[in-house]
Amino acid sequence: LAKTTQPISMDSYEGQEVNITCSHNNIATNDYITWYQQFPSQGPRFIIQGYKTKVTNEVASLFIPADRKSSTLSLPRVSLSDTAVYYCLVGDKRMAGSARQLTFGSGTQLTVLP
């Protein structure tokens, strides 16, 4: 499994766009990048997954450059309820969806301030 590096914490204000970058220098050809969100005392929740370029859903966007050695989760116009820990995971697609040996790392604690 590729090792990932994320900032430990970030602060933002309501209404701003937040970008969280994840570094994964050893990403393999078959690996996908998956982001999960976890609120205090709740289970992680899938946000978005991508392989290359840009993926967008109703919650977030995921930007992946051509070399795929990093990725950026973008949360548009955050609110107080977006305060959570965000985890970047790298592995094959089946791993990400299997709940088998998901390696979460420390994640990024995002705090949204009023």
Add this chain to the structure above:
Amino acid sequence: EAQVTQNPRYLITVTGKKLTVTCSQNMNHEYMSWYRQDPGLGLRQIYYSMNVEVTDKGDVPEGYKVSRKEKRNFPLILESPSPNQTSLYFCASGGGTGVTEAFFGQGTRLTVV
């Protein structure tokens, strides 16, 4: 509604008293897993199951047992709980063709005194 259900949500018990935390999923997923989450240590996998009657150890299996007799259920058993098993536990399920995300339960906060 697709969900993973754990019970109980909160449990306080005494050292050595056997307990079972239940987990059930309604999505017909192949894979199910148990994780524990501790401050500063993140989420660590205890056991996982690839299908009925197929289970394997994760990173921290000592002191735990699991069984997978039915596809939807994956109970976590602590035969003789100890205080170092005080933690927040999560069950997860996923897998199958085209499934790209894992689903987690709401968690069970266990305290062993």
